[in-house]
Amino acid sequence: MTNAQASEARGPRLDPAAVISAALELLDEKGLDALSTRAVADRLGVRMNTVLWHVKTKARMLELMADAVIGEAGLDGLPAPWQDRVRVLARRFRRALLGRRDGAALVVGTHTAEPHTLRFADALVGALLDGGLSERDAAWTTWTIVYFTLGLTQEEQAAAREPLDGRLAREVSGTAHPALHRVLGHLDAESFGERFEFGLSAILAPR
Template sequence: MTKRQAGEGRGARLDAEMVIRTALEVLEEKGLDALSTRAVADRLGVRMNTVLWHVKTKAWMLELMADALIGEIPLDGLPDSWDERVRELARRYYGVLLAHRDGAALVVGTNAPEPHTLRFANTLVGGLLDGGLDEREAAWTAWTIVYFALGLAQEEQAAAHQRLEGRLADAVSGAAHPALHRALVHLGPDSFGERFEFGLSRILARP
């Protein structure tokens, strides 16, 4: 029996959860650019159509992967006070994005109304509602937190693979960019955590 034939035999026992788990393994090893349904099929030892039978399209596979990442965020042990609860949820969200190779890039490209994502969003919006925000303020503040975390995490993960600090310092001129030149020391790759806390405090500041 060939390897592919053996894989096809295993494919009958495949389910979407196994496909997504394998896809996350491929993501960790090769990165988002190398992720494809064919790469997942090769890892499983099955035909690509077998993978697609479970996840339908690559786009839906990415959404299910993003939801699986969000599912790693624990929603227990949260502070009682609404503002500390929201801060802790944001920190856990940010941490999960950073815990996976290209985690932020994966999630930012999806819009997954899947169980884990909806559960996290419900908890986040619920905390903001408990803080006295009306429904629109709570919804839009939750989106602001998510977009902020995604953007900063994506930048941090890119900085981990590139020498962005040196490139920025070389590009910024005191004569051409005086304001940016003055602030440059605060934009280094070692300040992401502080920037996250600063931005989160600004988002949650009440008038």
């Protein structure tokens, strides 16, 4: 990096937070597939090396973006009862993912251990421990909730582009797929919220 680029990178108008903010704006406008460090640099009006000065690699940029999305879940005003706390945290997580275009796909593709992510995980594990789960069960139930929420939300965001029920109706045959055909009415694009609550209840059901 030249001295001019280093000066630009260290300048007061650009820092890692500004890079991630611009990247999230691009995510919302164009989707995950169109996201690149060059596109972020163009958005900021700087050289690509300047962006890389702050985020090092595209993979690192995606990690920081995912952490920022999870940070939008918020940890304030959580209820005291442990099961209510778990439900509120899971709902906030889902809402944060849905608040960004391709938010679930972004988070699924990263393995971040950044501040927002760790605080959210700590709150979720803590609620489960308060409910009397063993350390192993609290850890594994946290993963189950996170994976379930990510998977369902990723499907929900994909269905917003091409409704799942329309695709299934074209492909599922009452003759070839009799059981699936019977339940098609319960897999419509309007039922994601209900399916989320159903799955969350199943995860938290007494063993």
